[in-house]
Amino acid sequence: MDHVAASSSSALDALMLPFAQGLLEWPRGPVLFLRARDGAALRRFPLEQLVCEQGFRPEADALERAGLHVVADVASLQDTSQFPLVLVLPSRQRDEARALLARAVQWAAPGGRVVAAMDNNEGARSGEADLKALAGSVSALTKFHCRTFWTPSLKAADEYPLLQTWAALDAPRAIEGGRYLSRPGVFAWNRIDPASALLAEHLPADLSGAGADLGAGWGYLSVSALSRCPGIHALDLYEAESRALALARDNLAACAPSARCDFFWHDVTHGLPKQYDFIISNPPFHAQGRADRPDIGQRFIAAAAAALKPRGRLWLVANRHLPYESELRTHFASVRTVAERDGFKVIEAVRAA
Incomplete structure (x- = not known):
């Protein structure tokens, strides 16, 4: 146990x-x-x-x-x-x-x-x-x-x-100068966490088609992807914490995206019900405690691989010490580290044709 x-x-x-x-x-x-x-x-x-x-x-x-x-x-x-x-x-x-x-x-x-x-x-x-x-x-x-x-x-x-x-202590409130809504208790509730910021900074502008954000939290990465990538026409947000998912709905609505956005209260480790052109993710590496759980991120990677279309792309950010590369190489034709900073790494992985 x-x-x-x-x-x-x-x-x-x-x-x-x-x-x-x-x-x-x-x-x-x-x-x-x-x-x-x-x-x-x-x-x-x-x-x-x-x-x-x-x-x-x-x-x-x-x-x-x-x-x-x-x-x-x-x-x-x-x-x-x-x-x-x-x-x-x-x-x-x-x-x-x-x-x-x-x-x-x-x-x-x-x-x-x-x-x-x-x-x-x-x-x-x-x-x-x-x-x-x-x-x-x-x-x-x-x-x-x-x-x-x-x-x-x-x-x-x-x-x-x-x-x-x-x-009222955990009621939703504005953060980041009023740009987003968040609330105590959700992940990185009062800030943009540095891992997500690093991934958002390196997302390529040519991401397009239908995509998914796995472990979407209160929606920062999804907002960033829609702002950066005009070719996205649909984006599904998957989040296990219902309180965070409700915030993501509000934050996505506030950015008035041209893409269709759907929201799923879902445990990603059980797999995904649809196929996608691209997936972005800052997967959790612990459950509801403090101990590292790299197995959760590894299961996110396996679920993403199964849900991506041929040549589909996964853009992932993780703590540098987490052992994800072996899992990525098992499921993807190419894997490359795009950036490293402040103890985090951004990885692009591409499915075989």
Whole structure:
């Protein structure tokens, strides 16, 4: 088991521990699970009660395979009644985590409670302090290198003065002098990351036809490609994080492209449903943790190769130390490094005719 998977499992185990130990009673009504993950600890409880909000496509897919009710945003539900229990696995980004805890309290019914768990290395003490600041008091336990913390029975949401302010902490906002929209918690949320900037700088103006942006994030590379390459008539954006994909829609609409743009909430490692003349990508090299995951980028490369037409071109940027060249040479007729700077490399790979 890799570090990311182990951390994910430990936090879920810790989250369910107060119920397994009898410290808390499992309710009879519906249970909301924010940033939900599947795992053995969850299966000890009635799964049919759960409404799972998960915007990261690989985690959402795993929950759906387990037969759970999954939504990218709980606000999309037709039934917006509150829940007697809200479970939360907050992220390590502080503003996003605070906003998530505030939403958890908002979704909890009067008399209900919020239960959260975080890995000790992912800001658990801060998360506990934040929930205490929101709700007035918390109880806690430590196990599995994690902290689990929960509210007492909650009052009506308007009794908590920080709630509205914190719920807005991860709201979309303008960055880069108003050129783009982004929000805390998505990759490189408050800047153009240097790898993407390097790739955008070297994209050839003759890219044309139908293309795709794999791991599109909030849309910077797609905007750059459409601005630089007038021959593009269609561009598909694939992104596993629904919050980032929503921003990409806004950012692409704002640049008023002449090309048709379509948006796919999709795990690229499962392959692509269409064929393309070119593909651009700054693939992720970690999942929802800090450990390097070069296998993700390698699977992006394999998916791109399978989706490119003969003589189709892949333009890729990556950290210089990542071992992608062998995978590229396996799938492509020619591979060349176009540029290197600040620890990153830009590579063009061309499919055989």
